[in-house]
């Protein structure tokens with residue numbers, strides 16, 4: 001019974017959200033085939049450098065529906081009509097290489113049927129033939145138009161977040177059209193291997209699924225695909241889903257840190273749905289497991305819910321929560337053991353950077369031990385522990401954070417496994433999932449973009465805390 005409920009919970013937004021497999025080469029050619037618009041009418045598409053996103057007069061505030069009341073975004077305006085399309089230019093990671101330009105475009109999917117919305121080739125062909133217009137409004141936008149722009153604007157914010165956190169230009173790290181499809185008639189938001197689709201119907205007030213944490217979750221699926229992925233079944237599938245929630249919610253915190261807002265919370269998807277879909281602080285509320293093979297643990301071989309992907313997601317999201325927020329006193333785990341996580345607590349952005357660098361096709365490629373495609377929870381955390389000394393040295397993070405992490409592993413009863421020492425050369429040869437043709441612009445750990453917008457700092461308190469600025473890691477500040 002619980003399993004079938006889980007199946008509808010999905011990404012939680014759609015069973016089709018990963019229709020295309022990991023490392024699927026359909027992804028890049030399809031986006032490469034999209035028409036790059038150079039103008040709207042006679043007005044050239046607006047272009048901005050990523051460093052100027054927060055300062056340029058070209059970026060504007062757009063009224064939004066249930067993200068913050070207004071949100072900085074970047075659009076093209078022609079003859080009083082505002083279009084959700086603009087170019088962002090990134091420095092090339094290879095010295096002397098051409099800049100990377102990404103065209104962000106919101107596609108109006110109002111005319112799509114549900115079936116068509118699940119066919120990316122159909123959508124791209126429709127866009128190229130101008131049958132699917134760019135999202136636009138003139139004058140004062142309707143609420144629904146505001147919601148469209150929420151989705152578009154949040155994607156731009158995610159691009160800024162990616163750049164600041166990981167030095168990554170968009171999902172693929174290459175010049176490409178980056179589309180988002182808005183307003184299709186489904187109660188869903190999903191990543192299909194190429195782009196996000198936002199549904200609209202049957203939600204309170206016809207809400208579109210464009211909260212910060214939802215957009216963060218779905219784009220992170222694209223990032224994880226591009227940097228090595230986790231097989232979408234069983235424990236590795238739970239890691240995949242959990243990292244989307246973790247990076248998605250860190251993205252929400254990032255927005256607050258840049259704007260002085262207070263959007264962040266420890267729940268997922270509460271804005272459009274009216275109530276949370278998942279809880280970091282207590283996954284048991286969602287009938288999700290908090291402990292490794294604890295209460296609510298889902299059968300990892302059961303095809304329902306892809307081997308307990310959502311049922312067991314809580315074990316990893318709760319691990320993140322305890323590392324960042326602590327346990328707020330002595331707690332008892334599902335096996336009767338007491339624990340108390342007092343810190344030092346992890347800054348959220350350091351935690352996600354640590355995991356990001358440990359994916360095989362990330363900036364840490366060739367120097368960090370890679371997270372295996374089919375890693376179970378034990379292998380996942382063991383890889384992170386293995387990489388901690390290198391990570392802490394490179395970024396100057398507190399070495400005591402590893403003690404906290406291990407305390408949390410004990411609390412959740414996730415055991416470390418032994419690994420043979422990592423040899424990058426052997427890894428290249430033996431890895432079946434090393435992403436083949438997907439661009440790897442950031443293979444050198446020494447590389448970081450020279451001119452950077454501010455590296456944000458996130459030091460989280462369990463409740464009501466304030467941010468404490470952290471020094472830039474030396475590695476990043478030059």
Ligand SMILES: [Zn+2]
Nearest residue numbers: 011012241244
């Ligand atoms: Zn998901």
